Structures are given as structure tokens and as C-alpha cells.
Amino acid sequence: MFEQLSNFRNSLxxxxxxxxxxxxxRRELKQATWFLSPWLFGFLVFTLIPIIATLVFxxxxxKITDGVSSPLKWVGFSNYQTLWNDNQAGVNPSSWxxxxxxxxxxxxxxxxxxxxxxxxxxxxxxAVLMNNKHLKAPNFFRSLFYMPYIVPFVAAVxxxxxxxNSQTGWINRFLIEVLHVSRDSVPMWANSGAEEWGWIYxxxxxxxxxxxxxxxxxxxxxxxxVPTELYDAAKVDGANSWQTFWKVTFPMISPVIFYNLTLSIxxxxxxxxVPLVVNQGTGRPGGFTMFYNLYLYRNFFQFQNMSYGAxxxxxxxxxxxxxxxxxxWSAKYWVYYASETRS
Amino acid sequence: MKKILSxxxxxxxxxxxxxxxxxxxxxxxxxxxxxxxxxxxPETAEPTEPPASGDKVQIRWFVGLGTGTDPAQLPAxxxxxxxxxxxxxxxxxxxxxxxxxxxxxxxxxQIASGAGPDIIGPVGWGGSNxxxxxxxxxxxxxxxxxxxxSIYDPALVEFxxxxxxxxxxxxxxxxxxxxxxxxxxxxxxxxxxPANYEDKYVLDGEEVDWNWETLTEVAKRLTxxxxxxxxxxxxxxxxxxxxxxxxxxWQTHVAYQASYVAGAADIVEGDEGAYESAMPDSxxxxxxxxxxxxxxxxxxxxxxxxxxAPEFGNGNLFNSGKAAMAMTPLWYTCCxxxxxxxxFEFQAGVLPVGADGQPHGRVDADxxxxxxxxxxxxxxxxxxxxxxxxxxxxxxxxxxxxxxxxYSGLPANPEYQQPYVDGLLKRYPFTTAETWDVxxxxxxxxxxxxxxxxxxxxxxSWARQQTFFDLLQNTPPDxxxxxxEWDKMVxxxxxxxxx
Numbered sequence: 001m002f003e004q005l006s007n008f009r010n011s012l013x014x015x016x017x018x019x020x021x022x023x024x025x026r027r028e029l030k031q032a033t034w035f036l037s038p039w040l041f042g043f044l045v046f047t048l049i050p051i052i053a054t055l056v057f058x059x060x061x062x063k064i065t066d067g068v069s070s071p072l073k074w075v076g077f078s079n080y081q082t083l084w085n086d087n088q089a090g091v092n093p094s095s096w097x098x099x100x101x102x103x104x105x106x107x108x109x110x111x112x113x114x115x116x117x118x119x120x121x122x123x124x125x126x127a128v129l130m131n132n133k134h135l136k137a138p139n140f141f142r143s144l145f146y147m148p149y150i151v152p153f154v155a156a157v158x159x160x161x162x163x164x165n166s167q168t169g170w171i172n173r174f175l176i177e178v179l180h181v182s183r184d185s186v187p188m189w190a191n192s193g194a195e196e197w198g199w200i201y202x203x204x205x206x207x208x209x210x211x212x213x214x215x216x217x218x219x220x221x222x223x224x225x226v227p228t229e230l231y232d233a234a235k236v237d238g239a240n241s242w243q244t245f246w247k248v249t250f251p252m253i254s255p256v257i258f259y260n261l262t263l264s265i266x267x268x269x270x271x272x273x274v275p276l277v278v279n280q281g282t283g284r285p286g287g288f289t290m291f292y293n294l295y296l297y298r299n300f301f302q303f304q305n306m307s308y309g310a311x312x313x314x315x316x317x318x319x320x321x322x323x324x325x326x327x328x329w330s331a332k333y334w335v336y337y338a339s340e341t342r343s
Numbered sequence: 344m345k346k347i348l349s350x351x352x353x354x355x356x357x358x359x360x361x362x363x364x365x366x367x368x369x370x371x372x373x374x375x376x377x378x379x380x381x382x383x384x385p386e387t388a389e390p391t392e393p394p395a396s397g398d399k400v401q402i403r404w405f406v407g408l409g410t411g412t413d414p415a416q417l418p419a420x421x422x423x424x425x426x427x428x429x430x431x432x433x434x435x436x437x438x439x440x441x442x443x444x445x446x447x448x449x450x451x452x453q454i455a456s457g458a459g460p461d462i463i464g465p466v467g468w469g470g471s472n473x474x475x476x477x478x479x480x481x482x483x484x485x486x487x488x489x490x491x492x493s494i495y496d497p498a499l500v501e502f503x504x505x506x507x508x509x510x511x512x513x514x515x516x517x518x519x520x521x522x523x524x525x526x527x528x529x530x531x532x533x534x535x536x537p538a539n540y541e542d543k544y545v546l547d548g549e550e551v552d553w554n555w556e557t558l559t560e561v562a563k564r565l566t567x568x569x570x571x572x573x574x575x576x577x578x579x580x581x582x583x584x585x586x587x588x589x590x591x592x593w594q595t596h597v598a599y600q601a602s603y604v605a606g607a608a609d610i611v612e613g614d615e616g617a618y619e620s621a622m623p624d625s626x627x628x629x630x631x632x633x634x635x636x637x638x639x640x641x642x643x644x645x646x647x648x649x650x651x652a653p654e655f656g657n658g659n660l661f662n663s664g665k666a667a668m669a670m671t672p673l674w675y676t677c678c679x680x681x682x683x684x685x686x687f688e689f690q691a692g693v694l695p696v697g698a699d700g701q702p703h704g705r706v707d708a709d710x711x712x713x714x715x716x717x718x719x720x721x722x723x724x725x726x727x728x729x730x731x732x733x734x735x736x737x738x739x740x741x742x743x744x745x746x747x748x749x750y751s752g753l754p755a756n757p758e759y760q761q762p763y764v765d766g767l768l769k770r771y772p773f774t775t776a777e778t779w780d781v782x783x784x785x786x787x788x789x790x791x792x793x794x795x796x797x798x799x800x801x802x803x804s805w806a807r808q809q810t811f812f813d814l815l816q817n818t819p820p821d822x823x824x825x826x827x828e829w830d831k832m833v834x835x836x837x838x839x840x841x842x
Contacts, residue, residue, distance in 0.1 A: 100831075166648045197402075282806075304447070
């Protein structure tokens with residue numbers, strides 16, 4: 001990847017090369033710039049300047065509710081220091097569970113470890129089923145699995161919230177009235193206590209399954225792109241189903257899995273909506289649903305502590321960047337690009 | 344390339360110019376009235392010709408922190424502005440309506456940039472606290488203009504006296520009471536809650552105080568399971584409730600519950616830099632009472648999951664017709680249409696007395712405030728006086744058929760209360776004038792200091808208390824150590840205060 005970046009940088013034209021362009025090319029470039037100018041303008045105003053502004057915020061004491069009564073001060077790395085010592089943020093792993101409360105970063109990682117395998121392997125498994133030549137009416141099933149993805153996620157979360165209501169939800173009613181599970185034994189789902197946080201994360205994962213249609217479709221496209229002659233060759237070589245999947249299918253679709261994995265990891269670090277809707281964003285119980293991005297949201301928008309919120313955002317960016325770089329580094333060991341020779 | 348760079352530079356310059364051309368910045372330092380203005384304000388010389396619009400002092404009125412953002416509310420607000428502008432030629436009042444969801448951020452940004460509006464509201468205590476320190480002390484202007492505050496209940500004027508001074512004047516008030524369903528009381532063979540604060544309650548033929556103990560007993564008898572048993576009867580199934588006896592309707596916060604049950608209290612002590620939580624033990628006990636009411640062996644209130652269930656109104660519990668009593672302020676009349684349309688009827692009873700034998704009321708109140716950074720506070724106060732004065736009330740609260748009222752609430756000015764009550768009588772035909780007199784009687788018992796009183800880092804401290812209450816609503820006793828959680832909340836509050 002770094003080599004690619006380096007090559008790309010070397011391929012960029014220098015200032016001198018611009019000057020040496022023929023008149024026609026220069027004119028075309030000028031016109032292209034004019035055509036691009038609305039985008040450049042938007043990029044500057046709505047993206048680049050705000051990004052730089054948030055970086056500046058991290059070094060000042062901007063708390064918006066203080067308003068006119070509090071002059072802005074340069075505070076250096078004080079916000080980063082506060083974040084390092086903030087048990088609730090949990091950026092410093094040694095602060096996890098200090099005072100009995102898990103840090104927001106711990107919550108995010110713990111949930112990610114549960115949700116990530118489900119988010120990758122379940123769509124893969126369904127895609128394999130959808131790709132099975134013996135499946136009747138495959139288009140019907142594909143549409144059926146994709147359909148929930150079209151439903152707005154907030155609506156889906158409310159729906160699940162009703163179904164999983166510990167006292168009146170259909171699922172618990174089914175457990176009690178049909179399966180005769182005792183009322184005291186049915187799960188509290190998202191209302192579970194701190195000691196049963198696993199149930200809460202399980203509930204969230206279950207709600208997340210609702211949205212796997214897109215990942216399934218991408219996996220399916222990857223599966224359908226595997227050349228059939230490879231399967232024929234494997235068959236001739238006497239490979240069984242598992243060997244065919246592991247030695248042929250998986251390497252061939254590993255770029256697709258890599259793509260989904262990257263997006264999922266980034267998405268998990270930004271996990272926010274479900275705990276906000278289901279547990280009202282309070283972190284109940286005992287901070288086990290206070291995800292990092294939710295904590296960031298509360299500081300930024302609810303407490304209007306812009307500097308601290310920006311610091312949380314930049315640290316999140318650095319964490320995601322580090323994890324992504326690690327993932328890209330690991331790709332050379334397990335991602336197979338058929339069309340490339342990888343060093 | 345030079346040209347390309349020139350074009351890019353031009354774009355950046357244009358961007359910066361556009362950014363600079365937004366709302367003109369007002370002075371960042373709030374001009375404190377150094378001398379109290381003379382009691383007799385100097386008369387302004389009458390202009391020989393009507394001044395051009397540009398000569399007028401522009402006063403911006405920001406609406407969005409509370410009510411006033413619904414499209415149906417705009418015509419009355421616009422009419423009030425137009426009428427005011429037509430009534431004089433010194434001030435041009437400009438209405439700025441910002442959607443509720445983004446109003447706090449918008450106002451905070453405007454204030455932070457020194458371009459805050461002159462007039463802000465209607466806004467309740469909660470909305471105001473988020474901007475503590477930003478409100479203008481109106482005392483000098485009240486005195487200089489001779490604004491008559493004697494028309495209001497003195498308790499309500501005092502309600503707006505904070506460390507910052509007289510930061511508001513009574514405008515819209517929402518006293519609390521107990522809404523109850525007479526049919527459910529009849530079915531349970533119980534007397535209705537008293538309609539006067541001095542009255543006793545008759546329970547099992549005996550006259551007893553209408554206090555929280557009595558209310559608890561009554562609420563338990565009104566809580567019914569699927570088999571028709573009430574919470575005091577043997578065989579009562581607490582896991583399958585069909586009806587609850589009592590609902591703290593949208594009063595789900597540590598401070599609300601405590602103010603009702605234990606009474607108002609200053610909950611912060613110390614000076615700046617050394618603030619500490621001073622929530623009294625009675626507040627802890629009050630919240631424990633609520634917790635037992637939800638999760639105890641004889642529950643009479645809905646837990647979080649139950650109150651959030653569709654069958655129980657998705658949070659609007661009393662409206663679902665599954666609660667016999669609801670304790671909440673007058674603004675709750677906003678949200679009982681389904682209840683009424685389903686054929687239910689309610690009446691109002693007084694709030695119970697506390698352990699000290701005194702009623703502990705709650706009054707939610709909206710007012711219109713002035714920003715202390717306003718460059719033209721005198722003109723802003725003049726415009727405010729109009730909005731909260733007779734003409735403004737006529738347009739904004741009373742309304743006409745052509746232009747219906749913008750705000751729904753009991754005017755603090757008693758002269759204008761009847762039209763609002765008439766509206767309620769029409770909307771809820773089963774109520775009588777006596778129903779609403781119960782609410783009016785509650786004005787004598789405001790929670791002073793308000794349950795929504797200021798605390799350092801208000802947004803965060805209020806949210807921390809909310810989190811605690813949310814935990815109570817949603818966590819059964821086998822998974823919650825109440826005392827430990829309370830102590831943890833107090834500890835967290837002290838940390839938040841110290842930030």
C-alpha cells in the first residue's frame with residue numbers, strides 16, 4: 001500500500017510540468033478548474049475548514065455555553081491530557097473499570113468483538129446459500145434478505161425495541177406463553193442490568209442483523225465473480241465442499257471480505273444510533289452502553305463542550321486510522337488479488 | 344499554474360468574505376448598565392417625519408428554545424411583531440424562529456460569536472439554565488419604565504430572582520396537580536382526591552391527610568393485574584399489570600420527583616470553583632419511594648419497559664387510559680386528545696402534602712428573556728414589555744379566530760386567565776371551572792428554587808441525574824444497589840461541578 005502511495009506521489013505533475021504544458025492542455029486545465037470550482041468551494045467551506053477548525057478547538061477551551069463570559073484561551077495539550085485521565089472515555093486502558101464503570105472505548109471494543117464476526121460471517125453464510133445452484137427462486141430470497149436494509153434503521157430499532165420489550169414484547173411473550181419459560185427467567189434484553197451486559201450487546205447485535213442485506217449483496221457479487229473453472233479444477237483434484245470453499249472461494253472473495261471488514265470496523269467505532277434510541281443514550285446500565293461515539297456526541301452536542309468533543313473526535317480518528325493501517329498491513333497475509341502480483 | 348493559484352486564492356477570499364458577511368457581530372462584552380437609568384425616562388423628541396426603516400433600532404427576537412416553532416404558531420408571532428412595529432417608530436422587531444432541535448446549538452453559536460439575539464423565548468428553566476450567565480438583569484429597566492409587576496402573584500415574580508438578578512417576568516405558568524380518572528376510582532370504591540389544598544381525604548370511612556402515604560395506598564388499590572386483583576390483594580401478579588394507580592407523567596427526573604415529594608431545595612452549595620452537591624437525604628428518600636413504586640412487591644407505577652410499551656402509550660401513559668392518576672403540570676393538557684377521544688374523562692385533584700405537612704407544588708413556567716450582551720437593552724425591554732403586556736398576550740396567548748393563539752398556557756397575568764380556561768373547557772367538555780381552579784390554586788406553591796434550578800455545568804449535571812432516574816426506571820432490584828448508585832451519582836455530580 002505504501003509503495004502504491006509512493007508511486008502515486010511520484011506520478012503527480014510538478015509545478016514546472018504545468019508551465020511546460022502546451023497551450024491547449026493549459027486551456028483544458030483552466031476549464032477543468034472552473035468546472036471543479038463549485039466542488040472545491042464546497043470542499044473548502046464545508047469540509048476542509050471545519051476539519052481544521054476542530055483541530056484548533058482541541059487546543060483551546062471552547063465551551064459554547066460559556067459564551068461571552070469566557071474568553072478563549074490556548075490550553076495546549078490540556079484537553080488531550082484530560083481525555084487520557086477520563087475514566088468514562090477509557091482511552092487509557094488502565095482506567096477501564098475504575099470505579100466499576102467500563103470506559104467508552106472498552107465498551108466499543110467489547111461490543112465490536114461480538115458484533116464483528118456476526119457482521120462478517122453471517123452475510124457471507126447467507127450469500128453462500130443464496131449462491132447455491134440448488135436454491136429455488138433465488139431472486140425472491142435475495143430480495144427478501146435485502147428488504148430490511150431499505151427500512152430506515154431508526155424505524156427498525158423502534159420496531160425491535162417493541163418486540164424485545166422485557167415486559168410486553170412479543171419475544172418474551174412467546175417464551176412465556178408458548179415455551180412456558182418462567183417469567184423470572186426471561187431475559188431483560190436491552191434493559192438488563194450491568195451484570196448481564198452480554199444480553200444487551202446480544203440484543204444490539206440482533207438488531208444489527210436487520211441491516212446485513214447490503215453486506216450480503218456485496219458478498220454475493222464476490223461469490224458470483226469466482227471463475228467456475230476453478231471449481232471444476234478443484235472437483236477434478238478431488239476437493240470436498242469445505243476444501244473448495246476454503247482453498248478456492250475464500251481466497252477469491254477475500255478482497256470483498258476485506259472491504260466489508262474495513263467498513264465494519266470503521267462503522268463499529270462510530271456505533272451510536274442503537275444505544276441512543278434503545279437506552280436513551282444514558283449509558284444505562286452502569287456505562288455499559290456508553291459507546292465512544294455516543295460519549296463524543298454527548299460532549300459535543302448535549303454538553304456543548306466543543307473543545308473536549310473535538311478532542312474525542314480527533315482521538316477517534318487516530319484510533320480508526322491506526323486500526324485501518326494495521327488491517328491494510330495484515331492484508332498481504334490473507335487477501336488474494338488474482339489480477340496482481342503482490343510483493 | 345499562476346492563474347490556477349489565483350483562481351483558488353480568489354475562491355478562498357470569497358469564502359472568507361461570505362463567512363464574514365453573516366449576522367453582524369454585537370459587542371462581545373455584555374454592556375452592564377453602569378448606572379440605573381433615571382426613573383423618569385426622558386421623552387423622545389417626536390420625529391417630524393417618520394424615520395426610514397434604517398433609522399430604527401433593530402431588535403432580534405429568537406424563538407426556538409421552547410414553544411413557538413410549530414408552523415401553526417408562526418402567524419400569531421408574526422402578527423405580534425407586525426403590530427408592535429406599527430405601534431411605534433423607534434424599534435424594528437425582527438422575529439427569528441429556529442427549529443427546536445437545533446435551537447440550542449444555534450443560540451450557543453450566536454452567543455459565542457457575540458452575535459446573540461436581544462430577546463429570547465418563550466423558554467423554560469431548563470432551556471434557560473443551559474445559558475446561565477447570559478441573561479440580563481431587568482431590574483433597572485423595570486424601574487425606569489415603571490413596569491407594573493404588582494399584577495402578578497409575588498411568589499411568581501420572586502421565582503425569577505436568581506443570582507443573576509431579575510432575569511425574567513412571569514408570563515406563562517403551568518402549575519401541577521393530580522389528573523385522575525373518576526371512573527377508575529368509582530370502580531375501586533375510592534373517594535376522589537381532594538380539590539382544595541386544605542381538604543382531607545376519606546379512606547375506608549376515615550378522614551386522613553392527603554399525603555404521600557395516603558396517595559401510595561390509594562394508588563396500590565388502583566393498580567390492577569390481568570386477573571383483576573389490585574396490588575394490595577393476595578395473588579396479585581406484579582408481572583402482568585393491566586392498569587397502574589399512579590404515573591409521574593413526563594416528570595421522570597431525580598429533581599422533579601424530589602420537588603414533589605420532599606419539597607424544593609437548594610441542591611448546590613459552595614462558591615465558584617468549590618461547588619458541591621447538597622441534595623438532601625429527603626430527596627434520596629423521595630426517589631427511593633418512586634423506585635419502590637415501580638419495582639416493589641406491591642408496585643403502583645409503571646417501570647420503564649412497561650411505560651415504553653405500545654399498550655401503555657409508548658411513554659404517554661396517562662393518555663393510554665391505563666393509569667388512574669398522573670402527577671404533572673398543566674401543559675400536559677396538550678397531549679390528552681386520544682384519551683378524550685377514547686371516551687375517558689379526567690378531573691384534577693391537589694398534590695399531596697409532604698412530611699412537613701405542607702404542600703410541595705411544582706410550577707413550570709415559560710418566559711421571555713433578554714440577552715445580557717444586547718447592544719440595545721432599553722429598546723429590547725420595551726419590545727419585551729409589549730410581548731408580555733396586554734397587547735402581546737391578546738395576540739400570542741388569547742388569539743382570534745383569524746389568527747389563533749401561538750402559545751398555550753395559563754397567563755401569569757390573572758386578567759387573561761379566563762380565555763385560556765375557556766379553551767380547556769371546550770377541549771375537554773367533561774371538565775368544569777372547578778377542575779381548572781385546582782391548577783390555579785397550585786400557583787401558591789411554586790417549587791422555589793425550581794426543580795430545574797441552575798447547577799454548575801448544567802447540561803451535564805442535569806443529564807447525570809437523568810441517567811440515574813433512567814436507571815431506576817429500567818433496572819430491577821436484584822440488579823441495582825440503590826444507595827451505591829445514589830452515592831455514585833453524587834460523586835459524579837461533584838466531579839461535573841468541578842469541571
